[in-house]
Amino acid sequence: AQLNSSKAAISFFSNYFIKLKFNRISFSISHNSQGFRTKRCHSIPSRYKSLNMEWLPSECLASIFQYLSLSDRLRCRCVSSRWKRILLEWSLLNEGRFLIRKDTQWTPFFSEGCPYLFHSIKFLHLESVSISYDRYRHQWDALTPRLRGLVLQSSDISSTDFISILSGCVNLRSLHLVRLRDLFLSGVVLNKEQDVSRLALSLSKLRDLNLSENRYMSDFIFSRLVHCAKELESLDISGCNILNGACAPTSVFTFPELFRRIAQGGCHQLKTLNLSSTGLDDKGLFELSELSSNLSLKNINLSSCSGISGEGLLRLLESQTGLETLNLDHCHRWMNISTEDRVCQIALRLAKIPNVSLAGLYIPDEWNSSSKKLFQALSKGNLWRQLNVSGVRVPGESLIHSFTTGGVLCNLRYLLMSNFSSCFSSERLLTFFGSCRDLRILNLSGVENVTDSVLTLIFSRLKDLESLNLNGCVQVTDIGLGIQETPQIMQSPRSDADSKIHKRELTDVFIDDVEDDIVTIKNLTKLRELFISSTKVTSSSIRNSFFFKDLSKIDVSYCFSLDDSSFVFLGDQCPLLQHVIAKKCNITDVGFIALTKRLKILSEIDVEGNQYLSSHALDDLPLTCRYLKVLNISHCYKISQDAVARVEEAFFNLTLYRHMYSTYQMMNENFNDPILLYKKSKKFEPWKLFCCVSKPSPQLQD
Known part of the structure; x- marks a missing residue:
């Protein structure tokens, strides 16, 4: 029926x-x-x-x-x-995204049979390619009217081709011009009024403009671009070389001209501004604060701006009252130089912003006695949704105590505290995580006080976690993941090899009889990302606790107790894995082949430093993992050059990471690489290596 x-x-x-x-x-x-x-x-x-x-x-x-x-x-x-x-x-053909990173991919895309894709591609990303408009005029005319997003990154393009391509992008919403050195170094972009009028018609719908890492951006070019795009909502100029001089020529990029163009150029709808790594100081913050009548920002990124002090930051927070995201990563000066009263005023303003990032913040030791005022002000931030305190150096337990008593973490969804340096006990950490029940992403990498008891509390309270990062937590063992400790009766006084085998067998028998009410990592049913590198996890935990139907990424690097059976269990029990990172974890060809045959949707495999892998592991890789995008086999010395070449030929868009020279292959007499054969000779002269690469000698050819 x-x-x-x-x-x-x-x-x-x-x-x-x-x-x-x-x-x-x-x-x-x-x-x-x-x-x-x-x-x-x-x-x-x-x-x-x-x-x-x-x-x-x-x-x-x-x-x-x-x-x-x-x-x-x-x-x-x-x-x-x-x-x-x-x-x-259902509009399933209108969101095509295409990424081209090499000239070898650029030519066949436009000339050898991809025109049927042009009507479906809405977002085009060109990286490190030589772009020409006259050579592929008909292809560009068919592609540009439908584009919504265009990214030109580290590409070689002339000013005439740039104007011709953007003139056809009448529906463009996002434009990213990243590291276009040759384009802006010439200084002739938008030099003609005719070009400005053409771009003003085509970029009328532009909302997102990214000009990051352009060291040769000037006031003249920036003013012309902002004049063409008057409806901007997001502007990113991070990494640009911006000066503070008010009387500087138009051939350089200055903060006064930047803020003047933002105020007078019609950017009244600007909501997101990224000024990270631009050298912004208090004078620039004062000028930005004066635009509060014409500009209402929601997201500001000021990371790595070391010239910001407390006075300028407080002035900005008082003028922009509608902020939702503020990034102050690695901004130390506002804490070190400012007075305590001013810092407390800043903390009260930060408590009202939902998303705050304070990574790399340093609180001086002389503030240990009076830091309670600061932390009490921060503890009023019950509106926080995202908090980043990675690398924060705090004296004592005052920060943890204020957060647990002030109700800060009741609405928190994202908590990043990797490499958090503070003298707090595991008991205080238990109370800390017991107060936040709505966490979705938790990063505890490098925190030394994370123990098995802390993990037990996390698994019992935070059942909605989607991402958990425990990299570098050296005290995490199988007991924390839910595997109970082996009783004394199960230990056998035999030799080392026999005792390990006997203990493994008895442990497996003991695990089968464990009660169901024990809190394990299996309680995290919504987990999608798990990072447990450099921990003491063994294959028993993976076999008995890793049953995640939605897990897409896992990192088990530097877990030396894992073997091939661990990866067999991962392939069977986690069917949606797409990213597997297993550096130096003693995987062999058996485990690698079993993993790739069970997980055919893998897009990233990182097996760096596994010296037991050979060329046989890559034989069936093009047949089993057809969607592979990233492969890292560096320092896998038993994998030959021929096997790597076969893999590169089988995949069209594969990013491959490998070592330059292999010690194992240099010792192999059957290896026929002329460079390595030349290095094996007794009279090795490094300055002649370039000649060997460009034109090998007849002896090497023989």
Whole structure:
């Protein structure tokens, strides 16, 4: 019977694949005039032989299409007119994002058969490519009218090509011009009034402008760009070389001209301003505060601006009362030079901002007696949603005590306190995490006082965690993750090898009889990211506690007690893993192959420093992990150059990290790399290595 409701369709579709999974059937679906055929290797019940996808409602098909990539959606569009109509109605072909990082990818994209993608691409990112408009004029004319976002990063482009491309982007919402040295160094961009008028028509819908890390930006170019984009809501000029001189020429970038253009250029809708790493000082903050009548900011980033003092920061907080996000990472001067009363006034203002970042803050030791006023002012921040106190150096337990007693953490969702340096006990930390129950992201990397008892409290109270970072917490063991300590009766006085085997067997038997009410990491059912590098976790924890259906990223680097069975369990118990980071954790070819065969949706594999991996581990990688984007095999000395070359040829857009020279391959007599053979010779002269690369000698060729 035909399914009419979407709930019944989803239930039928899921039950069908569950039946196939439990019957261990490998199948492939192909479309024909009668619907779909199922090719099976084993017997399939007769009631599942006539599965027709046309029975499913539009809502169910649209939810299935959302899990496909852009190329797969384009193929589904050609299956039938109904599928094409569903893809268009649900706008599943309008959010295509394309990233090009090399010239070798740039040429085939425009010339060798990708024009069918132009009507679907809405966001284009070009990095380190040579951009030409005249050579691909027809392709640019078909692509630019539909673009909503354009990123030009470290690319080579002339001023004429820049004007020609942006003139066609009439629907552009976001424009990122990052590290375009040659473009702004010439100084001829937007030099003509005709070019300014053309861009003013095309960039009328622009909302986001990013000019970060352009060391040769000038007042003249910036004023022309802001004049073309009058409806800006976000401006990013982080990393630009900005001066404070009021009488500087227009060939340099200055703060007075920046704020004057923001006030007079029609940027009354500006909500986000990023001034990090620009050298902003109190004088610039005073000028920014004077724009409060014409400008109402919500997000300000002032990280790494070491010239900011307490007076300028207080003036800014008093003028911009509607702030929602403030970033003061590595800004020490406002705390060290200002008086205590002024710092307390700043703390009262910070308590009213939902998202605050104070990473790298240093409180002097001489403030130990009078720091209670500061922390009492911060404890009134019950509106905080995000708090970053990573690397904060605080004397004593006054900060932790004020947070636990003032109700600061009751509404907190994101808490980052990596490398938090403070003399607090684990008991105080238990009270600290017991007061925040709505946390979604928790970062405790590098905090030495995180013990197994603290983890037990986290697993029992913070059940809605989506990301947990325990990197560098050396006191974390299997007991903290829920594996009980082995009783004394299970210990055996034998040799080292026999005792390890005997202890492992008895531990497995003991774990099977553990009571169900013990608090383990399995309570975090919504966990998506887990980082446990440099901890004392063993394979027993992964086998008995790591059952995460939504986990997409895991980091088990420097966990030396893991073996191949750990990665087999990860592949079986975490089916949605896409990012696996396992540096120096004794994985071999057996564990690597088992992991890649079980997790075919892997997009990142990092196995740096695993010396037991050989070339055999990469043989089936192009067949099992077709969506791989990042592969790190550096310092895996048993992997040959030929295996690496085969992997690079199999993947089109793969970012590969590997070491330059391999000690193992240099000792291998069958290796035929001329550079390494030249280094193996007795008379090795490093200054002749470049000649060897450019034109090998006849002896090396032989």
